[in-house]
Amino acid sequence: MTVRDDLNVRDDLSAGINVVLHFAFLGGIAWATGRPFLFPSLGPSAYLLATGEQPRAEGAYHVVGGHAIAAVCGLATYVVFADGLLVTDAFTRAGSFSPAVGRLVVSSIVAMVLTTVGMLWSDTNHAAACATTLIVALGLMSTPLDTGIIVVSVALLVVFHGKIVEPLQDRYGVEPQDAR
Numbered sequence: 388m389t390v391r392d393d394l395n396v397r398d399d400l401s402a403g404i405n406v407v408l409h410f411a412f413l414g415g416i417a418w419a420t421g422r423p424f425l426f427p428s429l430g431p432s433a434y435l436l437a438t439g440e441q442p443r444a445e446g447a448y449h450v451v452g453g454h455a456i457a458a459v460c461g462l463a464t465y466v467v468f469a470d471g472l473l474v475t476d477a478f479t480r481a482g483s484f485s486p487a488v489g490r491l492v493v494s495s496i497v498a499m500v501l502t503t504v505g506m507l508w509s510d511t512n513h514a515a516a517c518a519t520t521l522i523v524a525l526g527l528m529s530t531p532l533d534t535g536i537i538v539v540s541v542a543l544l545v546v547f548h549g550k551i552v553e554p555l556q557d558r559y560g561v562e563p564q565d566a567r
Contacts, residue, residue, distance in 0.1 A: 398439075401561040405437035405552050412547050413540060423533065424540045426522060428454070431515035432541065436548045439562070453506050453513025455540040458534045460501035461523025468494040474525035484541045491525055498524035 410425065410433065417424040432450050469490040478486040502520040506512050519537060522528050528537060556562035 392547045394443055397561065401556065402434075402437040404441075404561075405548075406433050407554050408555075409433040409437065409544055409548065412551075413544060414459040416540075416543070422536055423528060424536060424543070425520075426528060426537065426540070428457075428515050428518035428522060429540065429544060432513070433544060435515070436544070436552075447542075447549070449511050449513045450515075450545050451538070451542050452511030452547035453507060454519050455538045456467070456511060457498075457516035457520035458510065458523055458537045461498045461520040462529060462531065462534045464494045464498040464501065465524050465526060465529045468497065469524070469526060472526050472528065477526075494524040495521055498544065 404417070410429075413424045413429065416422075436450070469487075472487050472491055474491055477485065477491055481488045498520040500515065502517060506516065523534060525538070527533070553562070
């Protein structure tokens with residue numbers, strides 16, 4: 388068995404602990420409120436925050452801004468093209484060339500285009516936000532309340548990282564040194 392040259396056990400364990408802290412915090416809020424403060428696109432965002440500075444991917448402006456743009460673009464396209472549809476139901480019931488699936492496809496395509504252009508124009512480039520726009524455009528979290536929860540959850544993630552996780556890393560000397 389060979390050890391990779393880029394293996395850094397200290398950094399990797401620190402990043403793993405950081406992710407635990409991030410998701411325990413948001414999971415506690417989700418559990419206490421019964422609201423979806425955890426959703427799939429938070430995973431990549433938490434990973435980027437936990438593993439260290441990565442240009443154009445980390446930081447409050449990129450993370451919160453990217454998800455906010457994505458949530459709004461996803462909601463706008465969902466309301467225009469696929470209102471009332473849910474991707475899991477549409478594919479379960481659909482046959483070939485289903486109008487419902489077609490509407491969700493159009494909603495997703497337009498949401499991705501708007502999100503991509505919006506993030507590029509605002510320089511909020513955060514790739515994980517592209518998953519957010521699809522979550523919303525496909526009907527999984529497609530109410531104004533859900534959209535607000537997405538933005539608040541991401542903002543809480545970033546604030547928690549900056550106010551709790553980073554000071555703990557500094558105090559115990561475990562901040563990842565090699566962003567990967």
